[in-house]
Amino acid sequence: MDRPIRLGIAGLGTVGASLARLVAAKKDIYELRIGRPIEVVAVSARDRTKDRGVDLAGMQWFDDPVDLAAKAEIDLFVELVGGSEGAALESVKAALNRGLPVVTANKALLAHHGVQLAKLAQKRGSTIFFEAAAAGGIPIIKTMREALRGNGVSRVYGILNGTCNYMLTRMEKEGIAFADCLADAQRLGYAEADPTFDIGGFDAAHKLALLTSLGFGCEIDLESIFIEGISSITIDDIKAAGELGYRIKLLAVAQRTESGIEQRVHPAMVPIHSALAQVDGVTNAVAVDTDLLGSILLAGPGAGGDATASAVLSDVIDAARGSRLPTFGVDPAKLAPYRKAKMRAHEGGYYIRLSVFDRVGAFASIARRMADNAISLESIVQRQRGDGDGNGRDTASVILITHETTEAAVRKALDAVSRDGHLESEPRMIRIEALD
Numbered sequence: 001m002d003r004p005i006r007l008g009i010a011g012l013g014t015v016g017a018s019l020a021r022l023v024a025a026k027k028d029i030y031e032l033r034i035g036r037p038i039e040v041v042a043v044s045a046r047d048r049t050k051d052r053g054v055d056l057a058g059m060q061w062f063d064d065p066v067d068l069a070a071k072a073e074i075d076l077f078v079e080l081v082g083g084s085e086g087a088a089l090e091s092v093k094a095a096l097n098r099g100l101p102v103v104t105a106n107k108a109l110l111a112h113h114g115v116q117l118a119k120l121a122q123k124r125g126s127t128i129f130f131e132a133a134a135a136g137g138i139p140i141i142k143t144m145r146e147a148l149r150g151n152g153v154s155r156v157y158g159i160l161n162g163t164c165n166y167m168l169t170r171m172e173k174e175g176i177a178f179a180d181c182l183a184d185a186q187r188l189g190y191a192e193a194d195p196t197f198d199i200g201g202f203d204a205a206h207k208l209a210l211l212t213s214l215g216f217g218c219e220i221d222l223e224s225i226f227i228e229g230i231s232s233i234t235i236d237d238i239k240a241a242g243e244l245g246y247r248i249k250l251l252a253v254a255q256r257t258e259s260g261i262e263q264r265v266h267p268a269m270v271p272i273h274s275a276l277a278q279v280d281g282v283t284n285a286v287a288v289d290t291d292l293l294g295s296i297l298l299a300g301p302g303a304g305g306d307a308t309a310s311a312v313l314s315d316v317i318d319a320a321r322g323s324r325l326p327t328f329g330v331d332p333a334k335l336a337p338y339r340k341a342k343m344r345a346h347e348g349g350y351y352i353r354l355s356v357f358d359r360v361g362a363f364a365s366i367a368r369r370m371a372d373n374a375i376s377l378e379s380i381v382q383r384q385r386g387d388g389d390g391n392g393r394d395t396a397s398v399i400l401i402t403h404e405t406t407e408a409a410v411r412k413a414l415d416a417v418s419r420d421g422h423l424e425s426e427p428r429m430i431r432i433e434a435l436d
C-alpha cells in the first residue's frame, strides 16, 4: 500500500479541531478519493492541555506553528491559526519555502499578503489553496478559479458576513433594534466580543478582495475597497425599504466599470423578489455575472467548524492528489495592476431619508437642490411626522428615491440641502443595487 499523505495542522480551534476529527472519522472515504491513505501527523496550538475532542495520540506536538511548518515530516501544511501577521504569516512562508502545498482558511492573511505569498509558492513549485477563506463552506473559490475559467466576469457580489445578515434579518422580521440584535448575536456566538470587524464591513472586505482578484485577474488591493458598515441602519430604514419593495443587506460588490474596477462593501437595498433578498440569517451567498453562463448564485453556510472544514478538506484532497493550480488562477507575476474606480463615480439609485423642519418652502428647496445636481427623483414621500426637535419645531421624515445617478451628485446635493438649514439631523443615504 502507498505511504499515507502526512498532514500538519497549525491551529486546533473551531476549524482545526473539526478538520482533525473529520480526517480520522472519514479516513476510508478520503483514502478512496485521494488514492492513498491520509493522516494527521503533526499539530500546533497554544495550549497543549486543552480538550479539543480530538485524539492527539500519535501526533507530534509543536508549540510554535513556524517550527511545525519548517521541521515536521509532512507532505501538506494546513494553516488554521488566523491573523494576517505573526505565526500565520511566518508558518505559511516556512512551509512554502520547503515547497510544501499550503491550505489555509485565512482571508486576512491573503487579503494582506496574497500576491507576495502566491509568488513565493510559484517560485518553490507549490501553491496555496484557500477555499474556506471566502464565504466559509460555499465552494466559490473553486467555482471561480476552475469551473468559470472559460468565462469573463463582469461582477461578483454577495452576502459575505453571516453576523451582519443575521442581525439585519432579525431587525426586519422581529422589529428588534440594532443594539439588542447585536447583544443577542454576541450571546449566541455569532458575533465577537469586539464586533467591529464584522459589523464595520471589514471581514466582508477581506473576502471581497480575494474574489476580485479571481474574478478580474488583478492584484489584491484591500486599501481600494470602499467600506461602510451596518451600524447606522435603523428599524425605520428597514420598514421603509420593505414598503418600497426592497430589503436591506450588507453587500460586497466588485464590478468592472468604464473607469476601472469598483470594490465596495456597504448596506444596500436589494429588490425584495431578488434571490439575494431571500438569503436570511447567518447564511452567505455569492453571485457571479459572467459573459457565457450568465449569472449564477451559490448560497450556504459561511462559517462553523464542520462547514468550514468541508472547504478545507476539499483543498486537502486536491493538494494530496497533486493539483498545483496557480493560487489566484493565473501566474502571480501576470496579475494586472489594480485599476481603481472611484466611489464618487459609482452609478445607481439612492434611498435618501431626511428629517426636515416642517415649514413652507422646505420641500421645494430640497427638490431644487436635487434638480441642480441633475438628480431625477422616482419618488418623494413624506412618511410620517417626526417628534419635533425638542425646541417646539415640528419635523417630518421625508424619503426620496432617485433614478440612476452618481454618488458624487448625491453627496453634493445632500451637502447643499444640509447647508440650507432645513434638516433636523444628518441626512441618511442607502444605495440601491440593481439586481434581477
Ligand SMILES: NC(=O)c1ccc[n+]([C@@H]2O[C@H](COP(=O)([O-])OP(=O)(O)OC[C@H]3O[C@@H](n4cnc5c(N)ncnc54)[C@H](OP(=O)(O)O)[C@@H]3O)[C@@H](O)[C@H]2O)c1
Pocket: 010, 011, 012, 013, 014, 015, 016, 044, 045, 046, 047, 048, 050, 063, 064, 065, 079, 080, 081, 082, 083, 087, 105, 106, 107, 108, 132, 133, 136, 302, 303, 304, 305, 308
Ligand atoms: N470559525 C469559522 O467559522 C471560520 C470560517 C471561515 C474561515 N475561518 C478562518 O479559519 C481560521 C481559524 O479560525 P478558527 O475560528 O478556527 O479560530 P480559533 O477557534 O480562534 O482557533 C485558532 C487556533 O490557533 C491557535 N493559535 C493561535 N495563535 C497561535 C500561536 N501563536 N501559536 C500556536 N497556536 C496558535 C489557537 O490555539 P489554542 O486553541 O491553544 O488557543 C487555536 O487552536 C481563521 O483564519 C479564520 O478566519 C474561520
